[in-house]
Structures are given as C-alpha cells and as structure tokens.
Amino acid sequence: MNFAGKVAAVTGGGSGIGLALAEKLAALGCRVAVGDVHADRLPEVRRRIPGALAMALDVADPAQVSEFAERTVAEFGAVHVVCANAGIIGPLGERLWEVPDAGWRRVIDVNLLGVVSTLRAFVPRLLANPPGHVGITASMAAVTTSATMPAYYATKHALLSIADSLQLQFARDGHDVGVSVLLPAQVTTRLGESLSDVDAPGNPRGISPAEVADRFVTAVRDRRLHVFTHPGSSALATARMAQVTGETTP
Numbered sequence: 001m002n003f004a005g006k007v008a009a010v011t012g013g014g015s016g017i018g019l020a021l022a023e024k025l026a027a028l029g030c031r032v033a034v035g036d037v038h039a040d041r042l043p044e045v046r047r048r049i050p051g052a053l054a055m056a057l058d059v060a061d062p063a064q065v066s067e068f069a070e071r072t073v074a075e076f077g078a079v080h081v082v083c084a085n086a087g088i089i090g091p092l093g094e095r096l097w098e099v100p101d102a103g104w105r106r107v108i109d110v111n112l113l114g115v116v117s118t119l120r121a122f123v124p125r126l127l128a129n130p131p132g133h134v135g136i137t138a139s140m141a142a143v144t145t146s147a148t149m150p151a152y153y154a155t156k157h158a159l160l161s162i163a164d165s166l167q168l169q170f171a172r173d174g175h176d177v178g179v180s181v182l183l184p185a186q187v188t189t190r191l192g193e194s195l196s197d198v199d200a201p202g203n204p205r206g207i208s209p210a211e212v213a214d215r216f217v218t219a220v221r222d223r224r225l226h227v228f229t230h231p232g233s234s235a236l237a238t239a240r241m242a243q244v245t246g247e248t249t250p
C-alpha cells in the first residue's frame, strides 16, 4: 500500500504503540484520526501530529467507537487503515478463579470487545474504499502463557484468533483488505499504568514503540498477517506449540 493520501484511524493512540503508529502513518502521508480514553493526552497528539483528528474514545462503548468511525470519515472523506490498538493489563497476580467478575469484564470489554466494536465500525468503511488494512495489537501473550496475568493473556489469545478469522474471511470473499496482528514482547510504554490493582511504574524495558510502528508499516506493505517484533519471539511461539502438541512438557 502507498500510504500517501490515505486515511488511518488508531484506537489507544494517546500513548505508546498507538501514538507511534499514528505518528509513523502521518509521517508517511496519511491523514490520521486518534481516539483515546485519556482525553488529557489528546492535545499532545494534536501538537505532535498537525491536522490529526483526536477525540475522546472508550473502546468499551460500541456507540463511541461507531461515532469515532463516523467522525473519521466525516473529517477525511474515507478511511483505509484502522489500528485496533487500545488495551489494558487488567487484574494481575490473583488466582484466576478469585478475580472478581468486574476485573474480567473490564479487560474483556476493552481488549476483546473493544476490538470487535472497532472492526464492526470500520471494516465496512474499509471495504468501501480498497485497498485497505486492519491492524490489531495483540501481544506475545497471544502465543505464550502466564500465571500472573490470566485475563490479559486470554484476551490476547482471542485477538490472534480474530485476526486469523478476519483474514480468512477477506480472502474467501475476495476483499482487497489485509490484516496484521502485532505480537510484541516488552515495549517501553505506559501500559503498566493501566493496572487496576497495583501501583506500577510503567514499563521501562523493551524496544521502542517507534520500532513496533516500523514493523507494522513493513507488514502492511508485505501483507504479512503475524508480526513478531522481538528477536526470539518465533522460537517462543514454536515452543508453546510443542507443549500443546505434547512434544514437550510445560
């Protein structure tokens, strides 16, 4: 895809990977719409990306996601790329059978149903203006296991499946719209601040969000579905599958 003159929308674009995706796409000539639940981050988005549409958005509310899509098209005339990126860590460190219902619901509402709502609102608009591309920010949590973040890992596993299903459906129906699911390990962002139950100091280790955005752009150009961003990620995914198939024990 030639990004110049295209329109891109990014959820959770007020910080971290989403902000880097928005900046990268803008640098390549896209007009950009950003939605984020932290409205206080939007002025900085507008400052860093002149001409960006930046609006308050909680992806857990389907009506707000629908309005985000409507306003993007009203502002820029079309939309070609959507990055379903917003996510939170959710309950941490609790035994999963003791995590209260509200903890499960918020992380599922944001990480899983927020992506579903984003697809519902944007995919018909992408199909109306091909070629297009859907980006979904999952995580290495989609292909590995954890004792400490069961709800987060469950939602990220679901996103891998959704990305695969989406790509199969586009191919089956002959749509010129690609899908890329990002599978980053640690990235230096503010994700730790989204922990609901501990006072976490952010996420100081890992690669930069800009590096993840670079990988995304390359994946769009290559029409690559599964996008690892860290060295060794592929081996970790292979090791997990060996456990699943019984070739090794956990």
Ligand SMILES: NC(=O)c1ccc[n+]([C@@H]2O[C@H](COP(=O)([O-])OP(=O)(O)OC[C@H]3O[C@@H](n4cnc5c(N)ncnc54)[C@H](O)[C@@H]3O)[C@@H](O)[C@H]2O)c1
Residues within 6 Å of the ligand: 011, 012, 013, 014, 015, 016, 017, 018, 035, 036, 037, 038, 041, 057, 058, 059, 060, 085, 086, 087, 088, 110, 114, 137, 138, 139, 140, 183, 184, 185, 186, 187, 188, 189, 190, 191, 192, 193, 194, 203, 206
């Ligand atoms: N940082 C990492 O190490 C890492 C690794 C793998 C995957 N990820 C994924 O990357 C994505 C982006 O996270 P990040 O690391 O850039 O964190 P971040 O916290 O820096 O950025 C996430 C942004 O999403 C916004 N957001 C949170 N809930 C939202 C909601 N309900 N509606 C709209 N916006 C919302 C936040 O306000 C924030 O600005 C997430 O899906 C996360 O799971 C992060």
